[in-house]
Amino acid sequence: xxxxxGTATLVRLALRRDRVLLPxxxxxxxxxxxxxxxxxxxxxPDVASRVSAASTTNSSPALVSLYGxxxxxxxxxxxxxxxxxxxxxLLVALLAAMLVVRHTRTEExxxxxxxxxxxxxxxxxxxxxxxxxxxxxxxxxxLLTSLxxxxxxxxxxxxxxxxxxxxxxxxxxxxxxxxxxxxxxGARAANGLTAVVLGVSYVxxxxxxxxxxxxxxxxxxxxxIGWSQQIRAYAGDRFWVALLPLALMVILVAAAYRLxxxxxxxxxxxxxxxxxxxxxxxxxxxxxxxxxxxxxxLYAWGFGFLLLGFIVGNIASNVEGFVTSDSARKMVEKLGGxxxxxxxxxxxxxxxxxxxxxxxxxxxxxRLRSEETSLRAEPLLAxxxxxxxxxxxxxxxxxxxxxxxxxxxxLGSGISSGASLGNMNRQLPRMLAAALVQLPAIWLVTALxxxxxxxxxxxxxxxxxxxxxxxxxxxxxxxxxxPDSVMNISP
Amino acid sequence: xxxxxxxxxxxKSFGSTHALDGLDLDVATGEVHGFLGPNGxxxxxxxxxxxxxxxxxxxxxxxxxxxxxxxxxxxHKRLAYVPGDVNLWPNLSGGEVIDLLGRLRGGLDxxxxxxxLQRFDLDPTKKGRAYSKGNRQKVALxxxxxxDVELLILDEPTSGLDPLMEEVxxxxxxxxxxxxxxxxxxxxxxxxxxxxxxxxxxxxRGKVVESGTLAGLRHLTxxxxxxxxxxxxxxxxxxxxxxxxxxxxxxxxxEVDTAQLDGLMxxxxxAGIKSLVAQPPTLEELFLRHYEDDGVALEAASR
Numbered sequence: 001x002x003x004x005x006g007t008a009t010l011v012r013l014a015l016r017r018d019r020v021l022l023p024x025x026x027x028x029x030x031x032x033x034x035x036x037x038x039x040x041x042x043x044x045p046d047v048a049s050r051v052s053a054a055s056t057t058n059s060s061p062a063l064v065s066l067y068g069x070x071x072x073x074x075x076x077x078x079x080x081x082x083x084x085x086x087x088x089x090l091l092v093a094l095l096a097a098m099l100v101v102r103h104t105r106t107e108e109x110x111x112x113x114x115x116x117x118x119x120x121x122x123x124x125x126x127x128x129x130x131x132x133x134x135x136x137x138x139x140x141x142x143l144l145t146s147l148x149x150x151x152x153x154x155x156x157x158x159x160x161x162x163x164x165x166x167x168x169x170x171x172x173x174x175x176x177x178x179x180x181x182x183x184x185x186g187a188r189a190a191n192g193l194t195a196v197v198l199g200v201s202y203v204x205x206x207x208x209x210x211x212x213x214x215x216x217x218x219x220x221x222x223x224x225i226g227w228s229q230q231i232r233a234y235a236g237d238r239f240w241v242a243l244l245p246l247a248l249m250v251i252l253v254a255a256a257y258r259l260x261x262x263x264x265x266x267x268x269x270x271x272x273x274x275x276x277x278x279x280x281x282x283x284x285x286x287x288x289x290x291x292x293x294x295x296x297x298l299y300a301w302g303f304g305f306l307l308l309g310f311i312v313g314n315i316a317s318n319v320e321g322f323v324t325s326d327s328a329r330k331m332v333e334k335l336g337g338x339x340x341x342x343x344x345x346x347x348x349x350x351x352x353x354x355x356x357x358x359x360x361x362x363x364x365x366x367r368l369r370s371e372e373t374s375l376r377a378e379p380l381l382a383x384x385x386x387x388x389x390x391x392x393x394x395x396x397x398x399x400x401x402x403x404x405x406x407x408x409x410x411l412g413s414g415i416s417s418g419a420s421l422g423n424m425n426r427q428l429p430r431m432l433a434a435a436l437v438q439l440p441a442i443w444l445v446t447a448l449x450x451x452x453x454x455x456x457x458x459x460x461x462x463x464x465x466x467x468x469x470x471x472x473x474x475x476x477x478x479x480x481x482x483p484d485s486v487m488n489i490s491p
Numbered sequence: 492x493x494x495x496x497x498x499x500x501x502x503k504s505f506g507s508t509h510a511l512d513g514l515d516l517d518v519a520t521g522e523v524h525g526f527l528g529p530n531g532x533x534x535x536x537x538x539x540x541x542x543x544x545x546x547x548x549x550x551x552x553x554x555x556x557x558x559x560x561x562x563x564x565x566x567h568k569r570l571a572y573v574p575g576d577v578n579l580w581p582n583l584s585g586g587e588v589i590d591l592l593g594r595l596r597g598g599l600d601x602x603x604x605x606x607x608l609q610r611f612d613l614d615p616t617k618k619g620r621a622y623s624k625g626n627r628q629k630v631a632l633x634x635x636x637x638x639d640v641e642l643l644i645l646d647e648p649t650s651g652l653d654p655l656m657e658e659v660x661x662x663x664x665x666x667x668x669x670x671x672x673x674x675x676x677x678x679x680x681x682x683x684x685x686x687x688x689x690x691x692x693x694x695x696r697g698k699v700v701e702s703g704t705l706a707g708l709r710h711l712t713x714x715x716x717x718x719x720x721x722x723x724x725x726x727x728x729x730x731x732x733x734x735x736x737x738x739x740x741x742x743x744x745x746e747v748d749t750a751q752l753d754g755l756m757x758x759x760x761x762a763g764i765k766s767l768v769a770q771p772p773t774l775e776e777l778f779l780r781h782y783e784d785d786g787v788a789l790e791a792a793s794r
Contacts, residue, residue, distance in 0.1 A: 109581075109620070186581060186620065274616040275584025283587060284594040293580060375578045379631065382542050382572035382644075383595035386564045 005122040010129035014103050018133070025095060026141045028468075029166070033084055034148035040080030041153060050079045057082065061316075061345055065210040066352070068229050077149070077158040077234030085162070086229045089169035090202055092141065093225065096134045096170035097177030097194040103130035105181040105190045127178055127256055134177070138170030158234035168245035169228040173198065175252030182259035185267065192300060199304060201225045203311055224248055286385055286393035294364055294397045298404065301360050305353065305405045309412020312349040313431070316342050316417040346417065347434055350410070354438025355471060357405040361446035362463050364398035368453050369460045395450055402442045410435025445470070494553075495520045495642055495673040496541060501550035503536055503697075510536040511547070512697035518675055523668050525688035526677040527778060533697040534677045535575060538646050541675075542572060555642060568597045571635035575647035575677075577627040579619030585630045586615030592634040604637040610659050624651035636663055643667060643674045649683060661686060681775050693778065701777075708777055713746040715770045716755065721763030730754050741765075 015022070044050040054073030057063045068086040072078055078085075104126055107113040113126060146163030150156055173194070180193040201223040208220025220226035227244040231237070282288055368391065371377045380390060414431030418424035449463045496518035503511040510533050518524040528534050539545040541554055543563035552559060557566045579588055593599030608615055613629045622630065628651045635643060649657045664687050667674055678684050684691055685705065692702040701708060713734060720741045727743065728736055732751030737744040747755045749772070759767070 275582075275587060275618050277584070277586040277615040279587040279590030279594075283591050286595070289580075289591060292583065296582065375574065375576055376580060378539075378544060378574055379572060379577070379592060379634075380595065381544055381563070382567055382570075382574075383592060384564050384568035384597060385595055389564075 003122040003124045004128055005120055006116075006125040007122070007128045007132070010103075010116070010121075010125055011132050014129060014133045018099075022137050026137065026144060029088070029092065029141050030144045030148050033081065033088065033145045033162070034152050036084055037077070037080045037149055037152045037154055041076065044076065044079055047074050050074060050076060054079050061210050065206040066348075068205065068209050070235075071232050072235035075158070075234040077154045077162065078232075080154070081149075081162060081234070085165055085233065086202070086205060086225055089166055089225055089228045090198065092138060092166045092170040093173035093176075093198055094195070096138050097173040097180075097198070098191055099134040099137065100127075100130045100174050100177030101181050101187055101190045101194065103133060104178070105184070106187040109185070109187050123261060124257055127181070127253075127260060130181075131174055131178060131253060134174040135171055138167050138174065142167035142170070155234065157237050161231050161237040161239060162233035164239065164242050165228045165231050165233055168231070168242045169225055171249045172224045172228075172245040172252070175249040175256070178256035179252050179259065182256055182263065188297075192297070196300075196304075198225075203308070205229065207311065286380065286390050287396060289380075290367075290393035290397045293367065294394075294401060297360075297363070298397075298401045301401070301405055302408050305357070305409040306412040308353065308356075309409040309414075309431075310416040312346070312353070312409075313413035313416030313418070313427075314420055316346050316413075316421070342417075342421070346413065346431065349413070350431075350434045350438060353409045353413075353435065354406065354442055357402045357409070357438065358442040358445040358470075359467060360405055361398045361402040361442050362449050362467055364401050365395060365446050365449035365453070366460060366463070367397075368394045368450070369457055372457070391450070395446070398446045398449075399443055402446065403439060406435045406438055406442070407432065493520045494518060496524075496552075496554050496675065498537075498541070498552040499550060501537070501540060501552060502548045503540060503545060504548055510697055511540070511550075513550070514694070514697060515699055515702075516692055517702070518673060519690070520673050521671045522689040523664060523674040523676060523687050525684035525691035526675055526694065527679065527681070527684055527691055528677075528694035529679055532694045534694060535646055536697075537694070538572075538644055538675075538677060541644065542567070569640055570642040570644060571596060571638045571640045573628075573631045573635045573643075573645045573648045575650060577631040579622060579627055579630060581618065581620035583619050584616055585613060585619070585622060585626070588619065588630055589615065589634040589637070592631075593638050596638050596640065598639065599634070599637040600639060604633065607633045607637055607663070610663075611656060625653065625656065628652060629656070632660065632663075636667070641672060643672060645674065646677045647679070648676070649678070649680065657683065681773070681778060685773070709749065709772050713772055713776070714749050714752060715746045715772075716743070716759075717768040718743045718759055719765045719767075720759065721765060724758060724762045727755070727758060730758060 044053055051073045054070040057067075057070055058073070066087070067083050070078055070082050107116075107126070116126075142163035145166060146159045149159035149162060176197050177190070177194050180190040180197070181187075184190045184193060202225055204223040205220050205226040208217050208223070208226060211217045211219065220230070224245050227241055227248075231239065231241045283292060371394075377390065381387060410432040411428075413435075414428035415424070417431060418427035421427060445463075445467065448466065449460060452460045452463060494517055496516060498514060498516045501511045501514040501516075502509070512533075514533065514537060516526075516537065526534055526537070536545065540547050540552060541559055543559035543561075543566070546560050555566055555569055559566055579585070583591075589604065590599070593604070607613075611629045611633060613626060613633060617626070619627075628648065632648060635645070649660055652660060661683070664674060664676070668687075668689075676684065676688060688705070690702070690704050691708065692699045694700070720743060723741055724738065724743055727733060727738065727745070730747075730751070731754070732748035733755060734746045734748075735744075743759070745755075
């Protein structure tokens, strides 16, 4: 037990530090679920309306790959909440993992952990406390979500199963966070690694779900997010599936403990290599420094976008296969044929790509603030560099980076959809164009960050809240019947 | 004598705190000027105003005959700055940071860079996140000292350095003095200032309360005297300027205002001096005198 000494104190410390953050996140998620359910209940009063909505969804590859399949078209709960099942689980998982990293590797990197470790603190106390806080938050979040869904009027068993979907995804990825926090020396790298695992999980689920009925649907079962989804809340409530992500969590936590007991404080298992003794010749301007600081994350994002583009483009070729029923086929043909539906799918996905790219823009522009608060900007500004040149260097990187991402995403989807549809000459330039039209909106979001940085630097991280609002407006605005004027605010 | 830095009546407030409250500072060209004060006295704020990182609310400031706020970038090419709290980019090596800062300042002397790396025993291949506090400080010091500039602004540059490295730092500053560079050295390490500085300014609560050469400042303070006499002295307590008198038989301990030393000596030699120890005031005493009514500062300074 001495390995766990001090855990309780650390839990209290973490709760004290996050006393605003945690309740806010919990409320956001609970409100999102309850609000979405309430709106849908009013929207689909009878079985017939639900079945028609569900079959439309299930025959749309864009929706199926993004949110997953509706297993029971008659289920009120599932039709109401399918958009939040896997997608919500993704967000909860991200939150849970980052919370663990925040209370482990971030503390260690900042050197604060060393101060604590000199006190009576067991070897495993820090990771355990982070897992308790993160797991506890996920469980409270899930239970409150279940309660609010029951309160809205959905079935008790299904509502509990839905809460479990989120809880299991969150717990499994809290485990992922605990492992990545042991692997890297930096918190950013740990978060990046977590995001990669999460992204791969989601993409696997998307691939499996959007496969034709005789295709490789089992791929979804390779993904922890897929497992949570397969609990099938409101459509069978298979509570036993929850054992899979829970088992994964146990394995990951055990792995994290093993890794932890083998390494020094401050070190990661992926050791940092020594750097060059002198700077290369081009490192002689603020812009060169900004490139140096952003390039790592840009490479990673670029690779992700290329992959995402390929997958999106590839799914596009299956779109035809989705339109199985005769009536649906007729409807689709009326609407502009299979080609039309493929295009609609691709343009939806490009919008999604654009939204994700704007996250890079925000992150890159926020670097300005973190450079300032960490006092790294000061020695630079004490050289022959004007403030505006320094500002411009990071802003340019944000604009350049998002352009590259969008281009790469368009290129990937253009090549793969062109190859699978067999009309490369037409598809590639069209996809590139579809990707590039996202840029003005992305740059607008970046510009908002920069303006906020100038006017009220303390509030600048609030841009993420803005980003979340745009995301939710884009995803759920139509569901809530928000007036167009509200919808149009979102780039 | 020209001045590298002149400021008069500087005011700067952050909300309700007055960090600078009419600060006057004069640093002559070519001198090593000590800038003394406890934590929170306004040293770093002054330096940030001098660098044009902060804009003073009121008052005049001129640095190398320019306005640090308006001409920041041009002036910065002629000076080098070492912050008290050095933070490095976690994924850049120390060598890269040194080169980058040097180039942004308009170039640095590669020979001197290598020489300094060796003297400070610094490994330039380590990444920023791997350096200890002292080593991060060394990175900033090497970058500043290897640059060919007229003015060095150093904000508590030896914090985190071990005594051996502090000695290297002192030698480097001595060399800078011989090259006629101007150095503004902010510090609360009195021995360092005493060893290096031609003149000092003592800052307290945003104001310079004392400024001048060490010898000049000493004149304003007390010398401590310990004497063993042939006979018990008489009437010492009536002498002007004698403080803390402690007579034990033939032994005398006291402090005397340096200006009144002569009178005390006459009395003592009347009684016949067997042994005498006279200690000039240390900078520490000088410093403490300005903070006597400031309990917190006193504690901070005596540590």
